[in-house]
Amino acid sequence: MKTSLKVRFTGHIAALLLTGISYRYASAQSGADPVINNIIKEANTNSQLKPLAHELLDVIGPRLVGTPQMQQAHNWAVEKYKIWGIAARNEKWGEWRGWERGISHIDMLSPRVRTLEATQLAWSPGMKKSVTAELIILPEVADSNAFKKWLPSVKGKFVMISMMQPTGRPDYNWKEFATPESFEKMKKDRTTQTDAWQNRIKNTGYTNRTLPPALEKAGAAGVVINNWSAGFGVDKIFGAYTKKIPTIDIALEDYGMLYRLVESGHNPKIRVHTEAKETGVQPTFNTLAEIKGSEKPNEYVILSAHFDSWDGGTGATDNGTGTLTMMEAMRILKKVYPNPKRTILVGHWGSEEQGLNGSRAFVEDHPEIVQNVQAVFNQDNGTGRVVNLSGQGFLHAYDYLGRWLSKVPDSIRTQIETSFPGAPGRGGSDFASFVAAGAPAFSLSSLNWSYGTYTWHTNRDTYDKIVFDDVRSNAILTAILVYMACEDPAKTQRDKSVMPVNPKTGEQTKWPDMVKPTRRGGLD
Template sequence: MIRNTFLLAASAVALSASAALAQPGRGAPPGPTLPPTNPQALPVDRSAAPYVRSTPPSDATIQKIFEEGMQRSQVMKIAQTLLDSIGPRLTGSTDADRAQAWMLANYAKWGIPARIENYGTWNRWKNGAAFAELLFPRVRGLEVTAMGWSPGTAGKWVEGSVVMIPEDVVTPEQFTAWVPSARGKFVLLNAPQLSCRMPGQLAEFGTIETRDRLRQEQSALSASFNQRVLAGGGPRAIQAKLKAAGVLGALTTNFSQYPGINKVFGSPAQEVPTVDVGCEDMGLLYRLAANNQGPKIRLMVDAEKGPEREIGNVIAEMKGSTLPNEYVVLSAHFDSFTGGSGATDNGTGSLTMIEAMRILRTVYPNPKRTIVIGLWNSEEQGLNGSKAYAEMHPEVISGMQMLFNQDNGTGRISSISPGPFVHAGAFLTRYLGELPSEVTQWIRLGNTSPFGGPGGTDHTVFVCHKAPGIGTGALSWDYSNTTWHTNRDTYDKIIAEDLRNNATLIAMLAYMASEDTQKFPRDLVPQGNAQDGTPRPWPACPGPTKRAADSNR
């Protein structure tokens, strides 16, 4: 009887839906898809972009690269394995080892000599799932993610109360007096968000009074929590003190402006199991603790943190046939944090370069100059992999024709920066002018500018050594809030058409740089003056941090 009733109800729903679709104006075919609303996603004004061709390319190799990259692309197949099967690639982790070994196997299959080039050590880490449950004053699951390099709980559930460092603990002496009372408990280390609503919703619906109150209260609460952690020695030093006191674990949060999205980082300095807690759940635990309602949770972190072990970069190269001591470099960092799959930071940048190298090997196997691809390790800890490569390979620095780097999300490359090099704009204009308009119509070529110093991404390391590193900028797709270091940085965020475009563009630019009859001149624009009117000096080029023990991250 229950089954028959269910079938009758299902049939009624289906008939109702069919009737609704048959009504005039209901279920009609959608109209034409409209262009994107972001101006940066539209084609450039050709009057300001003389490099956009009005005729097909005349270079046969360029045409072959375009066809290989756009019609026979392998990039999404490579992406699926990297991001779904291997996943995030935290420096020192067993996942990073798997990713590097997989890349060596790919290069071997494509006939490209490759190696792992060790340069230092970092903590070993085996990623694992994290689970948490509120046990009192009510029962519910909690959304948690293990922070990178967090110790695990040895495969066991651990239970304890949730506490905060008291508001009046603001000095090291007060922290030392308080911390023994946290033994056998979990400590909230970050201020929660008072509201996990999107800023856009607050702007749309919130009164001025509501928004002012939330801003003021959030600022005060965050400042208070920061002071309490500073009393414990700061975010790094506090971990050892928590461990010595017998604390069960540390609870953190880093809201990324949208419900369900948190930024997940981590530090080798973590000494107790440390998890990122979802915004709503962190607020719940805070309110329960602040109101003396005795929250108790249980936690299991199935991760393992180990001692420092060797780490390195994955380097592959196709030797130049006539100018083997001059170099074109494809650059991207291969490491990631652990919240998602490291898809757009920087899976897409790495995939762009990997696919570009595959295309070049297929279409242009005997380059004029040596073509190197560097998949850097430990970018997230201070550009360490690329700094180490620059330090270990002065011959590449001195012989570099051009380096191309990509590291800001899944979107189509829409800008290229010549940096501080006087002649880079002319060289790039000439290169772009040989490429199909299907690719160049999206690109805005920037202006030269003084060099502010290494930071942000890897090409700046090489620019610091006055080698021509070229940064490529991509459409953001709300990268900063949606995917950058978040628990939602996953395969589905990749835009296949954009990634094919990017890999094909880089392959063609690498070909142009390799074949160029002119060696790139390294004249630099003036650095300008400091505030006191004296000439601003060229920035210092710090070396890599080669041990986790020496890191301040």
């Protein structure tokens, strides 16, 4: 249906008017502080979030540690900061197994022809030529001895080692449309089937991690899995444990079809062609950029977000949106607050997904910065607007965070639930690396937007899932918090709250210990 020029023009004017109204309202809420007003104005009228997202996610793509795309992203970020007049560099902290993803093409050739929705896992070995072979299912065996007797039968075949899901519909869909009795029956049957499959794996004498290498050693043509993420058309895509044969994830719908064909004796055959390149030992980096403090240059306010991702999608919400939030906040601050009292430092950390390695390395390598941290603000859990802020166990965090938050516009601040003193983070994202070292570091935790099911480490974590209004709100929040932390005449206190007694052990809970980073990933 065509839209008239008049309607389109009227809608555009209305959008501009609404933007102006929202800006004036937010400005009024922020009081008379011209820096805060200018932060809000710049974010709303000159946002760079969409072009940054396009360049990072569509052009460069996913950022698996050790890949050329990860290095491209580091270099891209440094150049962006330099264009904005911000000093930036890539700082090496370790080495990783180099790998580059190529084409994945998987087809069913019999009993009929169908191109399957599937991809190789990260670090899966590349194939020199396509392989066509029969599929078989991991059998039920009584014990490891029985499995050893069966193992030679995998030679030359693709082995399916994941359970066939009883439904491809997520639970919310069942809850909406099924009878209560049908929904409960499905859940009960699924639990029974899941328990039985776990026992099937256990009885082989192997685990999900050690089984693929055992099949590889026995001569299998490849390993086939389905790591369903409990939503329509979505799988988790992690790393392969095989070194010579491909490991591929086939989407639930196609995996179930193949499984049923094997069970019914139709002997399906698939053709697998996956390309990948081993690139040797590759350096790993953090990208750092800073705006030097004018009065207290040796005290730091840190913006934090991990730069790497898994590579089933393009890493849009994990953690492209956190990266965009911090880059946009830095751009805005440089423009409207170019001479901060404290040094503003942003860290785009590498290899968070393999254990917070980049931030742990930074904390270990830069004690002189960590001991002079005023605050760290980290964002990592999806595209949603920030709705939770914990004191992370720091006894007086309510004082300074409360003062800083008071300057944030009501439209943003009133949606944020705070908890003080809270409990120290022990993992999950890079703020925990600083918390373990005793530095006041805080997670800007976001609204869910079905993150855990649909975008966290999945094949659907792509540009189109970004909610740019929420990301813009987060950039405003971050920039204001950083500004307030820089201006605060007081140094933040690091007193820790008294940790509770663990009811299971009867012992007092300890503050999390610093953990050493893995500096040679996949190489030993």
